[in-house]
Amino acid sequence: MTRIVVDCFGGDHSPEANIEGAVRALCRFPGLEAVLTGDAEMIGRELKKHGYDSSRLSVEHAPEVISCSETPTLAIKQKKNSSLMRAIELVRTDESVHGIVSTGSTGALIAAATLRIGRLHGVKRPAFCPILPTMKGGVVGICDSGANVDVTPEMLRQFAVMASLYLECAFGVNSPRAALLNVGVEDTKGDELRKAAYPVLASEKRINFTGNMEARELLSGDYDLVVTDGFAGNVLIKSTEGACLEMLKKLKRDIYSRPIYKLGALLMKRMFAEEKDFMDYRNYGGSVLLGCKKLVVKGHGSSNAASVEKCIEQAVRMHEADLIGRIAQAMEQAEQTE
């Protein structure tokens, strides 16, 4: 049995998308139990639209909502009755609850998860690991992608260990090829951080370190995991998403510029729909915050029902593969060898 709390408010399409996503996930995973947090009346009204196994779904009333424009540390202190903070409290206090899925404020989720749920013993900083599709049909993880903008080589080492376990547990990637994001592939390249981190990663036996990689290789499929500080990781993922989206927009505009192009595009309609789908980051689930005592999945703010369902699926997979236990064990091993 996997028990997940779904924060139903804070996203662009919440609560509808979050509720429908939870209902869909319940349908797909008979071993799943979901707790929805948020305004109980609104959630109840929305639930009436769906058929589901009510014995596996409960609602926890939380009338307030934390918006993305609020200062995270203030918001999590002042809005104890928000859908996010009620969800966090459930995860913290209820031993039967395994994790949380939220599509709300990223900053508030990081702060609340770190301060209230807490880090696993030995983890210096929890880190985000979003997933992108590669051109070879697989996926690539990027850790960290923004939770920690100032990091040390030791933190990068932990990111690599945690994210490698995550890719194994949630995506079945065997011995993930982990590379250090750098400005060149030679092992002498980079800033002070990268130069110091390279030997630390190279000597870490619990990861499959393949050396440095350049940003242009992200989608090539030659790497399973990009290890980076949160600043460069954030630039990497946002510029990739930005370039793909801008290019699709440009293609669309150009197609409409001439009738013959429109005719051609008509014949390729299904292909373009598939490309759009391929580029839609909502199809690849959420960004997991690694290093906390329980599972934390951050869905994109623009998540629809399908992407919320994906986030819950990720949580189920991670729970079934005992990701938390494996990270805890890895951290313990590291302490013993130090």
Added chain:
Amino acid sequence: MTRIVVDCFGGDHSPEANIEGAVRALCRFPGLEAVLTGDAEMIGRELKKHGYDSSRLSVEHAPEVISCSETPTLAIKQKKNSSLMRAIELVRTDESVHGIVSTGSTGALIAAATLRIGRLHGVKRPAFCPILPTMKGGVVGICDSGANVDVTPEMLRQFAVMASLYLECAFGVNSPRAALLNVGVEDTKGDELRKAAYPVLASEKRINFTGNMEARELLSGDYDLVVTDGFAGNVLIKSTEGACLEMLKKLKRDIYSRPIYKLGALLMKRMFAEEKDFMDYRNYGGSVLLGCKKLVVKGHGSSNAASVEKCIEQAVRMHEADLIGRIAQAMEQAEQTE
């Protein structure tokens, strides 16, 4: 009169592309004089294929070539007779020479330009400023993009001032909208460097600072200049190029997967050729190394004749607009106000 030295060796398509590029530029700019460095016999043989005004072209024999795999600092010491080092020496010693265009080793060019040509008085670090096209038809500069991986807020301020002048001089951008690359747009966002740099940029009167920007906005056309350390700038430009190229490759593969798509693509043939052209960074000239005493343009290693021509065009424009003089003046002003 603009006098430019063209290093004819070191690029993927050199010396042919470099020589043809120089000949084409001579044809376009009657006020241009070119000096080609490299193996004189090979250059002479190649020149026979073209018609040009021989009174404006000369050749400086340099039998050696510095390859991209060599250690820059060693190579520039040991290979005094390389096409790059002969070019650099001409730029350094000959007052009538205004600058250099090279498609060879980036590291060797940075080292040689900094050590031999030298920095303008007051410039802490020369910085690269490559140019990308935006979706609104204009261009966007990224400074620094890799010459300096460890920087200070003061260096970022200088990058912003120099690159703003460059965009004005070479691309006619009036009062370029300069933004600090960051993980969010709020002025409190970022790592220690960004937090310290923000007020420094905001108080710099010689630039049009518009605040923080996120990586996904790079191609939007809402910014003319991205100010960043070389590490994040390198990630930004390489991931953007990588994403665009991988997407074009995927489109091509998908088109060939079904006959109906091939038919559709046939109708859109010209459009796809234009997209490919649009994405081809070789069409946007080279990356200029700002802050040296003379003009330094680094063409992409895979430059063809058209892109070498573009690089020389950039040098001509910068010379005509007296970019070096304007940067020198800006640095002097800064010293006086300090």
